[in-house]
Amino acid sequence: MISVELKKVILKELNLDDFDMTDETIAPQVPGWDSLNHVNIILAVEHHFKVKFKSYEVLRLKNVGDLQKLVDSKLGK
Amino acid sequence: MPFNISIDNVLSILKYNPNDPLIFSTSLFLILFTLFLLVYNLMGKNRSAKIFLLIFFSLYFYYKAAGFYFIILVVSAIANFLFGKWIAITENFTKKRLVLILALFVNLGLLGYFKYTNFIIQIINGIGTAQLDPLTIFLPIGISFYTFKSLNYVFDVYFDTLKPTRSLRDFCLFVFFFPNILAGPIDRASEFLPQIDQEPFLSKEDLGKALFLIIAGLLKKVVIADYISINFVDRIFDYPLRYTGVENLLAIYGYALQIYCDFSGYSDMAIGIALLLGFRLMDNFNSPFKATSIADFWRRWHISLSSWLRDYLFKPIQLSLRNLRLFANIIAVVVTFFICGLWHGAGWNFILWGAIHGFMMGFALLIAKPKTKLYNMLGISNTKFLKFFQVIITFHLVAVSFLVFRAPNLQTVSEIFSQIFGFFHKEVFIQFVERLPIIFVLIVLGYIFHFLPVKIEHRVQKMLSDMPLVGKAVLLALAIWLAVQFKSADIQPFIYFQF
Known part of the structure; x- marks a missing residue:
């Protein structure tokens, strides 16, 4: 399940008030989350959670659920 | 469409002819495809026979355009099938990466040899005083398309977003599939392979x-x-x-x-x-001339290539440079479109064309x-x-x-x-x-x-x-x-x- 905290970071970066996101949500479904903005979202997530991803780990993400799992694994959850 | 096919020259018509590939708008394709479709449907529910027939027809289709260079296609398919397997069974991440680099080296090496050798010789001759003779190299038709088609499989297996197929037969069908072998769409293995075992409906x-x-x-x-x-x-x-x-x-x-x-x-x-x-x-x-920007144009034009370049070239560059923020995007877009131009052909006009698109998009970002x-x-x-x-x-x-x-x-x-x-x-x-x-x-x-x-x-x-x-x-x-x-x-x- 995607955490409220991660959702907040993503929405803030995209200047969205609210958007319904599930684990299966993929980037193109979210308004503004295109391939150019992707880099800003990843940076915002890294910055907020104070974690560092490897490029490889980010490239293999398929959906928001995968991103949540990656953050959790970095935080040792 | 001339139907001047007599019994005597049927064989010569069916043989390899570099000037006469089996493109879809020829009468020969229409005849052969109709016959093929008939046999294909007669096979009914025998899936395996249908797949082998499809592989055979695809190889013939390619042979008609490229002659015995179809061996390169076969070798390339077998090599990439094995690379996929090798990457998947390699546990150690550094080694996995080395196998990927080897796969890229083989694929791009083949593509580079056939497509760019003479262009490089031409550049060397332009720079130095030494004059090298151009080599007689035949460009196997469609090599840029099927190389990129195979590579998306290798990349996806490397990123662990796709399990490698166990069937060489299935992988060959994906690579040889005649409708898209000469000029795309550069289909994704992740979308194509699962369809092979499904009952076609x-x-x-x-x-x-x-x-x-x-x-x-x-x-x-x-x-x-x-x-x-x-x-x-x-x-x-x-x-x-x-x-x-x-x-x-x-x-x-x-x-x-x-x-x-x-x-x-x-x-x-x-x-x-x-x-x-x-x-x-x-x-x-997707109606490319309705685009409202150059970036939008590339989301609508040759989507199978532009999305390939986005996923396997643009994104890796962008992510590895992400601390540069906006400039990560600009550098990634310029490099990607330079390569995009080069992919289209070994000539300065193609490189310039790609560079113009990269520059326009970079400027738009700025x-x-x-x-x-x-x-x-x-x-x-x-x-x-x-x-x-x-x-x-x-x-x-x-x-x-x-x-x-x-x-x-x-x-x-x-x-x-x-x-x-x-x-x-x-x-x-x-x-x-x-x-x-x-x-x-x-x-x-x-x-x-x-x-x-x-x-x-x-x-x-x-x-x-x-x-x-x-x-x-x-x-x-x-x-x-x-x-x-x-x-x-x-x-x-x-x-x-x-x-």
Whole structure:
């Protein structure tokens, strides 16, 4: 399940008030989350959670659920 | 379409001929494909036999165009199948990466050898005093397409987003699949492979869509692209100084339409034919001239290539440079489109064309924020007024860039512009319409159809789906008849075949 905290970071970066996101949500479904903005979202997530991803780990993400799992694994959850 | 096939020369017609590939708009393809489809359907539920027949026909289709270079295709498929396996069983991440690098080295090495060796020799000769002789290298047709097709499989296995297939047979079908082997769409293994084991089910809607795509593709290719190319665009671009600015300008518009109809027409036929066999290929074009920016254009033009480059080139560069933020995107986009240009051919015109697109998108990124502010200040954000101008400007930038793509050298490009800006003669326009009414009507109709709302296309597809079989056959026959009327004696190869 995607955490409220991660959702907040993503929405803030995209200047969205609210958007319904599930684990299966993929980037193109979210308004503004295109391939150019992707880099800003990843940076915002890294910055907020104070974690560092490897490029490889980010490239293999398929959906928001995968991103949540990656953050959790970095935080040792 | 000449049907001058006599028993005596059947064998020679069926043999490899580099000047006569089995392109979809030839009578030979029509005959062979009809026979193939008949046998394919006679096999009923015997899936395995169908797959082997499809592999065999695909290999023949490729042999007809490339001769014994089809061995390279086979070797490339087996190598990539093994690379996939190797990457998947390698636990250690560093080693996994080394296998990926080896796979890239082999794939790009083959592609580079066949496609770019002589270009590099030409560059070396230009720089130094030593003169190297160009090598006699045959360019295996479609190598850029099938190399990229195989590589998306290797990448996805590396990223662990796709489990490698255990079946060499399935992987070969993916790589050899004749509808898209010569000029795409560069389909994704992750989408294609799972379809092989599924029982193909052709719904009424699928059949309507397949028929629509085949008819539309044939008409786009033969009636519009070939006809305006031979009878108008080529003549102007060969000697721009012989014509006025009006004709040169119309040739620019004509060529943009020609390259779109040629390439998307081929893709439409490929997707339609694949659908008849029970396979869904990815979309390749989405009304590209409706784009409101260059970036939007690339989301609509040759989608299978642009999304490939986005996923396997742009994103890795962008992410590894992400601390540079905006500049990560700019560097990634410029590098990606430089490579995109090079992918299209070993020539400075292609590199320049790619660089122009990279530069335009990089510049757009740089001014994106002030531009948005300006639009907000003027109160025109998201208005139809703004969109209209964005479409017009984007279209002209794209059309001019295609000129660089098409012209043999920059001298020709400058001659075309000197005619447009210094020798326009607007009165020639009326003469042009009077003398070449078919050309004029085709160009206008081509653009009108392009700019029609998508829902009209869907409605036509639905109408075709609901039509009885006899009606469908009559329509297809009519389209073929029309194509025959327009077809010139010599078949023009697809613009994209040389890649």
